[in-house]
Amino acid sequence: MTAAELLAEYGDHVFDEIDLDIEPDSLVGFATACGETQPRFTDPSDGDFQGVPSYLTRIHGTRSLPEGFPVEMHRCFDGGKSIECHLPVRAGDKVTGRSEIHDIFEKSGRSGTMLFIVHRMNFYNQQGDHLATVDWRLIQREMD
Amino acid sequence: MILDLHSHSVASDDGRAKVENYCQWISKRALPLDGFVLTEHRQFDDANDYRALEDEFGLLILKASEVETEYGHVLLFGVNEDLCAAFDFADIRNPLSRVLEEAKRCGAVAVPCHPGRPKVGMCAHWETKGAVEGVEIVETLNGGSREGENEQADDYAERYGWRKIGGSDSHIVSHIGRFATRFEDEIRDIDGLVRALGGDRFEAIIPIARD
Numbered sequence: 001m002t003a004a005e006l007l008a009e010y011g012d013h014v015f016d017e018i019d020l021d022i023e024p025d026s027l028v029g030f031a032t033a034c035g036e037t038q039p040r041f042t043d044p045s046d047g048d049f050q051g052v053p054s055y056l057t058r059i060h061g062t063r064s065l066p067e068g069f070p071v072e073m074h075r076c077f078d079g080g081k082s083i084e085c086h087l088p089v090r091a092g093d094k095v096t097g098r099s100e101i102h103d104i105f106e107k108s109g110r111s112g113t114m115l116f117i118v119h120r121m122n123f124y125n126q127q128g129d130h131l132a133t134v135d136w137r138l139i140q141r142e143m144d
Numbered sequence: 145m146i147l148d149l150h151s152h153s154v155a156s157d158d159g160r161a162k163v164e165n166y167c168q169w170i171s172k173r174a175l176p177l178d179g180f181v182l183t184e185h186r187q188f189d190d191a192n193d194y195r196a197l198e199d200e201f202g203l204l205i206l207k208a209s210e211v212e213t214e215y216g217h218v219l220l221f222g223v224n225e226d227l228c229a230a231f232d233f234a235d236i237r238n239p240l241s242r243v244l245e246e247a248k249r250c251g252a253v254a255v256p257c258h259p260g261r262p263k264v265g266m267c268a269h270w271e272t273k274g275a276v277e278g279v280e281i282v283e284t285l286n287g288g289s290r291e292g293e294n295e296q297a298d299d300y301a302e303r304y305g306w307r308k309i310g311g312s313d314s315h316i317v318s319h320i321g322r323f324a325t326r327f328e329d330e331i332r333d334i335d336g337l338v339r340a341l342g343g344d345r346f347e348a349i350i351p352i353a354r355d
Contacts, residue, residue: 106236107157107185108212108264113236116157 001070003115007104015066016099020059024091027051030058050088056123056132057081061099064119064138069101071117071140079116079137086130094126102135115140145331146351147204148180148324150219150257150283150311155192156185161317163194167201175321176351179204181221181311181337183257186211186234188223206334209233210257215240215269215276219283219311222252222338240266244278253341254278255309258286260296267300281341285310285348287322309341310348324351 001009024044031041031052040048065071089095102120106113117138123131151166152159163182170177180203182189187209194205209220211233218240220227230246231238240256247254259266259282266282284298285308301308310323328345331337340346 105157105186105234108217108236110262110264112263 003104003106006070007101010066010069011101011104014098014100016061016063018059018061018097020095020097022051022089022091022093022095024049027055027089027091030055044091050090053085054083055089056095056097056121057083057134059095059097059121059123059134061097061121063099065117066101071138075142076138076140079139081134081136083135084133086132087125089123089125089131093131095131096124097121098124111141113142145178145327145329146176146324146349147206147327147331147337148177148312148314148321149208149221149255149309150183150210150286150323151180151314151320152184152210153182153189153192155182155187155189156315158185159315161314161320163192163205164197165317166314166320167197167203167205169317169320170203171201177203177321177324179206180320181206181208183208183210183219183311185209186236188220188228188233204331204333206337208334211238211243212236212264213238213240213243215256215273216259216261216264216266217257218243219255219257220247220252221255221341222247222250222334224250224252226250227252240269240276241278244276248278251338253281253338255281255283255341257283257311258289258293258297258313259283259300260293261286261289265293265297267296270300279304279306281307281309283311283348284308285323285350287312287314287319289313307341307344307346308348309346310350321351324349326351 039046041052099121103118119136121134153163227250244254256266309325312322314320326349
């Protein structure tokens with residue numbers, strides 16, 4: 001299948017959804033691991049206590065790709081993540097993460113042709129506010 | 145006039161530089177550049193308008209494209225609606241001959257870039273698939289090339305009599321201006337660049353010393 005065909009079949013619909021409760025210890029632990037020192041990220045008693053902007057990048061759904069998606073994982077590597085933050089995530093939030101395939105495209109580089117699969121996870125709090133959009137790229141290389 | 149003819153901004157999927165940051169870098173470092181051309185991957189960026197930055201920093205900022213063919217990557221200068229409709233910029237398997245023909249038909253200029261690079265450079269495919277009519281200019285100085293790749297591009301250019309351009313192929317701010325092209329005549333807009341590339345009053349140069 002071409003990239004366009006894959007995107008037409010698997011793209012832009014939610015294939016996975018998870019729910020999680022945001023615990024203060026989790027927020028503090030992640031902030032500390034990031035080397036963060038600002039009290040609003042490290043001190044639960046701070047009036048503006050919240051997760052660091054990249055916090056939600058650590059969350060994964062129950063599956064990376066839709067069921068039946070044709071991929072050869074031994075040819076794949078992680079292409080990194082990006083996050084667009086809309087609202088802070090706070091202790092006590094009940095967050096829902098919804099996964100979809102946002103984009104699929106090909107490009108060619110020194111190592112040959114690569115298929116880029118952009119997995120997008122949108123996160124919402126209990127009020128339905130959109131907290132963040134996290135894009136993760138999975139890259140499948142052509143065989144030599 | 146010195147222009148970096150090959151650069152990428154955040155509009156490219158692998159670009160990490162904002163155009164404003166390029167301008168600030170050029171200004172702060174007093175780089176010997178009069179401007180640069182944004183050659184975004186597999187698209188023509190019609191959305192962004194950089195005229196305010198041009199005015200603020202006194203630089204010429206032009207927009208072009210880098211498309212992919214079965215002979216490697218090609219820069220397109222003078223992209224217009226006709227050219228955008230002529231073939232799919234997102235297709236990585238466009239025939240080189242078609243890209244060259246359509247560029248010429250639509251009044252644009254197509255320049256195979258980093259031709260000495262494996263797999264995505266024209267030279268390797270030239271050897272295995274044969275020559276293609278219509279190549280007139282190639283990029284012989286590319287800032288992202290490894291040892292020997294620019295040399296091979298230059299060798300081909302000399303062999304076939306192709307004119308030569310230079311560009312940084314920058315994807316991050318600090319790489320802008322590593323290589324460039326010097327034009328003997330002033331260029332004020334993309335039409336002027338296309339006209340200049342139609343002549344031979346330009347050369348690929350190294351405007352600043354590399355670390």
